Amino acid sequence: MRIHRHLRPLLFSPLLSFPHHITPPHSKTIHTFTQRLFKLPTPPTPTPNNHTNLPTFLTHASRTALSPSSTTYIGTHYEYTVQQTLRASNFTLHRTGGRADAGIDLLGTWHVPSREHPVRTIVQCKALKTKLGPNLVRELEGTFASAPAGWRTGDEVGVLVSPREATRGVREALARSAFPLVWMLVGRDGVLRQALWNGRVEELGLGALGVEVRYDSCVGGGEGKKGEKGGAxxxxxxxxxxxxxxxxxxxxxxxxxxxxxxxWMGDAGGEMGDAERWELLEVVERMFPEEKPLLLGMEMGKCCSALSEEERARVVQTLRGRRALEGDDERVAASSG
Structure with a gap:
């Protein structure tokens, strides 16, 4: 099994500390209806600290006078920085937090092109100042068995993120692993500087994945040229x-x-309110559990559904039957009152 090394060491520069007064755009949350419609796994329950992204965490830290030098602040700040940074790479992630997080910092999905269903993603963030060892890879491997049910599908990837470069021991451990694993170097400034993955990742159908250097995205005042402060x-x-x-x-x-x-509105003959939308989704899930809007179908100019006209007609008939029964129940209740 080979490991993909797309970057040379000379492309990395000393990492900069993240200015705590700067807050990047916060991570968005996919609506519950959309999440269920597209068969996305249920994200973990938000932590009881009333923060779900970097801006809300900074507000919480200010309100509670949490010291920026504390391990809680540093670790949580880095996790939310990673959450925001990886959105640019098509990840949508949720922080787990708490004592029962099974060693998992972020959970979510990776929406790569050419796949109708996103890849389940398990993320560990290691904001360590010490040298990183292969034991971290073994720790990440252990999270596959302890992840929530929605992330134990056989189609998930583990991502290890750190502000330090992957050592030789880490790279060798990645290559040997029987799990699909990705290593990313994300600085405390929120800049992605390194990405490595093993052959197991390609076996998930991600063989088209690659890395490019973006000199126009330098940090620390650089103007996008190799060797300037902040690096590429x-x-x-x-x-x-x-x-x-x-x-x-x-x-x-x-x-x-x-x-x-x-x-469906065309088939049902009118607009749908929230209650009708949820009712439709429940009926479709019961009758055709695999049905979801087809993203790739839209790209190719085809229908956004895998259902035939006959199957859609069956759904509409079922909905009308349910509503007729509800109407009968309401009339009975009114007459008895």
Whole structure:
């Protein structure tokens, strides 16, 4: 099994501390209906500390006078920095937190092109100042068995993120692993500078994944030239093209959802409120558990649903039957009152 090393050591520069007064755009949350419609796993329950992204954590830290030098502040700040940074690489991630997190810092999905279903993703963040060893890879491997049910599908990837470079021992451990694993160097400034993965990742159908150097994304005042302060950032690619980022993915999902709902509104003969939308989704899930809006179908100009006209007619008939029964129940209740 080979490990993919796309970057040379000379591309890395000393890491900069993240200015605590600067807050990048916060991570978005996919609506519950959309999440269920697209068969996305249920994210973990938010921590009881009332923060789910970097801006809300900074507000919490200020309100509670949490010291920026404390291990809690440093670790949590880095986890949310990683959460935000990886959105550019088509990850949508949720922080787990708490004592029962099974060693997992972030859980979510990786929405790579050419896949109708995103890859389940387990992330560990190691904001360590000490040298990193292969024991961290073994620790990440252990999270596959302890992850929530929605992340134990046989189609998940583990991601280890640190502000330090992967040592030789870490790279060798990645290559030997029987699990699909990714290593990413994300600085405390939120810049991705290194990405490595083993052959198991390609076996998940991610063979088109690559890395490109982005000198125009330098940090620390550089102007995008190699060797300037801050160094070069890197970005993940697919078939040689840069990934679109989660904002674009969520836009595609919204358009697919709109087309999918429009298909049913035409069949049902009118607009749907929230209650009707949820009722439709429940009926479709019961009758056709695999049905979801097709993103790739939209790209190829095809229908956004895998259901035939006959199957859609069966769903509509079931909905009308349920509503007729509900109407009968209401009339009986009114007459008895």
């Amino acid at each position: 950032a890197v970005g993940l690619t697919w078939d040689g093209e840069g990934l679109s980022g989660m904002d674009a993915v969520e836009g595609e999902m919204a358009r697919a959802e709109e087309r999918w709902m429009g298909m």
